[in-house]
Amino acid sequence: MKRIYLNNCITSQPAPEVVDAMLPYFKEKFHFPENFIQPGTERRREIDEFKKIVADSINAIPEAVHFTNSGTDANNLAIKGYISANADKGQHIICSIVDYPDILTNAAYFEESGFEVSYLGCDGDGFINLEELKQELRSDTILVMTTLANHTVGTLQDITEIKKIIDESRSEAALFVDACQGYGRVPIDVVDMNVDMLTISAHKIHGPQGVGALYIKPGIAVAPTRHGINRIDPLATGTISIANIAGFAKAVELAFTNFKENVDYIRELTRYLYLSIERRIPYTMLNGAICEFRAPHNLNVSFDFIEGEAIMMMLDQYGISVATGSACFSEGLQANYVMMAMERNHEQSHSSMKFTLSRYNTREEIDYVVDKLEEVVKELRRRSPLYDDFISKNNI
Amino acid sequence: MQYSQKVLDHFMKPHNLGKLDKSNAEATEGSPACGDQVSIWLNVNEETQLIEDISFLSYGCASNIATASIITDMAKGKTIKEAKAISWKEAAAELDGLPPVKMHCSVLAVDTLRKAIKNYELAHHLIKAEKGALNKEIVLAELAKILYPKVGEDLISLKMVKYAGVAEGGKVIIDVEIPKFDKFRENVADEIREHIEKLPGVKDITINM
Numbered sequence: 012m013k014r015i016y017l018n019n020c021i022t023s024q025p026a027p028e029v030v031d032a033m034l035p036y037f038k039e040k041f042h043f044p045e046n047f048i049q050p051g052t053e054r055r056r057e058i059d060e061f062k063k064i065v066a067d068s069i070n071a072i073p074e075a076v077h078f079t080n081s082g083t084d085a086n087n088l089a090i091k092g093y094i095s096a097n098a099d100k101g102q103h104i105i106c107s108i109v110d111y112p113d114i115l116t117n118a119a120y121f122e123e124s125g126f127e128v129s130y131l132g133c134d135g136d137g138f139i140n141l142e143e144l145k146q147e148l149r150s151d152t153i154l155v156m157t158t159l160a161n162h163t164v165g166t167l168q169d170i171t172e173i174k175k176i177i178d179e180s181r182s183e184a185a186l187f188v189d190a191c192q193g194y195g196r197v198p199i200d201v202v203d204m205n206v207d208m209l210t211i212s213a214h215k216i217h218g219p220q221g222v223g224a225l226y227i228k229p230g231i232a233v234a235p236t237r238h239g240i241n242r243i244d245p246l247a248t249g250t251i252s253i254a255n256i257a258g259f260a261k262a263v264e265l266a267f268t269n270f271k272e273n274v275d276y277i278r279e280l281t282r283y284l285y286l287s288i289e290r291r292i293p294y295t296m297l298n299g300a301i302c303e304f305r306a307p308h309n310l311n312v313s314f315d316f317i318e319g320e321a322i323m324m325m326l327d328q329y330g331i332s333v334a335t336g337s338a339c340f341s342e343g344l345q346a347n348y349v350m351m352a353m354e355r356n357h358e359q360s361h362s363s364m365k366f367t368l369s370r371y372n373t374r375e376e377i378d379y380v381v382d383k384l385e386e387v388v389k390e391l392r393r394r395s396p397l398y399d400d401f402i403s404k405n406n407i
Numbered sequence: 408m409q410y411s412q413k414v415l416d417h418f419m420k421p422h423n424l425g426k427l428d429k430s431n432a433e434a435t436e437g438s439p440a441c442g443d444q445v446s447i448w449l450n451v452n453e454e455t456q457l458i459e460d461i462s463f464l465s466y467g468c469a470s471n472i473a474t475a476s477i478i479t480d481m482a483k484g485k486t487i488k489e490a491k492a493i494s495w496k497e498a499a500a501e502l503d504g505l506p507p508v509k510m511h512c513s514v515l516a517v518d519t520l521r522k523a524i525k526n527y528e529l530a531h532h533l534i535k536a537e538k539g540a541l542n543k544e545i546v547l548a549e550l551a552k553i554l555y556p557k558v559g560e561d562l563i564s565l566k567m568v569k570y571a572g573v574a575e576g577g578k579v580i581i582d583v584e585i586p587k588f589d590k591f592r593e594n595v596a597d598e599i600r601e602h603i604e605k606l607p608g609v610k611d612i613t614i615n616m
Contacts, residue, residue, distance in 0.1 A: 317466065338442045339443070361439075
């Protein structure tokens with residue numbers, strides 16, 4: 012049986028059509044996009060077409076979209092570029108304790124360089140505290156950063172409401188949204204949401220790794236963060252991979268052609284996975300918001316009395332890829348910060364498992380995953396002194 | 408970073424799993440908050456001091472389960488004196504090695520075994536309960552059980568502890584050298600706090616990094 016991949020929030024399998032769309036740019040269409048020379052002009056025109064496809068998917072004008080070398084690159088350009096162009100207006104920025112690491116590490120970087128940072132708290136489902144946002148906004152706040160879909164539990168922040176709060180405050184802060192995890196899974200309309208900057212990434216939606224994009228609302232000043240030769244876009248210096256951009260555009264076409272059907276399919280499959288776990292495995296807990304308030308491809312569940320790395324390793328032996336919030340699997344051996352921010356205890360964080368689905372997953376795969384998961388949880392609980400304790404204390 | 412086949416074998420099919428029906432000593436070490444806890448049961452022959460049977464339960468990751476499994480294999484049939492001498496490095500070597508970040512699992516398994524043996528010795532009056540005052544040596548011995556996950560060696564061997572002292576009223580002061588942006592900084596601080604806190608007589612801990 013082929014490996015069942017449920018780690019689509021980390022990266023996703025490139026669609027075959029995406030690979031096909033990229034290949035010509037590794038062969039005959041290798042030219043650098045430049046003016047007057049025929050092949051160069053053609054490449055330039057193609058990039059413009061690709062850009063229009065990507066821009067349309069978030070209802071932006073193409074001129075407002077800038078390609079970057081990854082989602083993280085786009086996040087850095089947005090945050091560092093905006094702050095560098097607007098630091099004269101103030102030295103205060105706001106984000107939340109559940110934001111994506113790109114935001115948190117940048118916030119720490121600016122804090123270190125003398126900026127003041129307010130970190131908003133969140134509730135038990137991972138929604139940031141909007142009352143706190145109201146209180147923290149000041150006349151010298153220049154930037155509010157948030158993550159559309161939480162990378163751990165999929166909780167969707169209310170971007171429209173956040174923007175409204177900023178607009179009604181005395182602050183003139185810009186709103187930056189990291190939408191890499193939500194893009195292609197929830198509708199994004201930059202005009203409706205009225206965001207100032209927003210980032211997306213190709214490889215989370217079956218595009219290639221190594222390309223992302225930053226949307227900047229016309230009128231918002233962002234300074235370049237990488238200085239160098241400028242042929243295509245002053246914000247994207249150096250050579251940019253047209254092959255990756257072609258793949259990105261194809262991935263967008265595929266994701267957005269039947270957007271609702273695609274998303275409904277994934278949502279239904281995720282729901283099926285959750286209901287099957289609920290029905291067959293006792294002592295579990297859902298992490299994150301429910302139904303329409305979470306990204307449709309994300310399911311995060313804690314399994315009491317056992318530890319997540321062991322669950323993940325055993326599922327791996329059965330050919331299933333999933334992720335865990337366990338400290339034993341984290342880089343710094345620390346409990347997952349999103350889980351801790353949502354006031355889960357250490358055990359619930361260590362036993363949290365993240366399943367992120369894609370349109371390539373099937374119901375048969377989910378059935379197999381739940382069969383194996385049931386087996387693995389039962390086996391690990393049989394080995395657990397915590398479960399043993401629980402059983403003897405409760406006479407089960 | 409990968410687990411050896413032997414780690415995976417012991418993880419998938421652990422040896423000596425479960426509680427013993429007949430046992431005369433047991434110990435539990437670690438804590439669920441840290442994500443690893445091991446319980447070991449012993450059945451020691453009171454005449455020969457041989458460990459005739461041994462078993463474990465484990466809450467933890469794959470290498471936690473594998474190290475608990477291998478330590479029970481290694482201790483079975485040995486005298487308590489021989490079993491006490493098994494080091495965490497030997498246990499890890501028996502599994503064809505562990506990734507550095509997982510070496511602490513081996514320390515926990517060995518610690519639990521030694522604690523179970525100690526409990527046996529105490530119950531059978533083979534040793535006396537220690538009631539010595541908290542001192543620098545006890546603190547240093549405890550710090551030698553904490554590994555720096557980046558390389559899988561203990562803080563003392565790596566000369567990362569620049570100062571350890573005990574002041575009036577059970578105040579322990581420890582200076583550790585660790586780079587500011589080291590990803591294991593918080594982990595090392597948590598581990599020190601957790602280990603030193605449980606030493607008898609400790610009222611307050613100051614960790615300077």
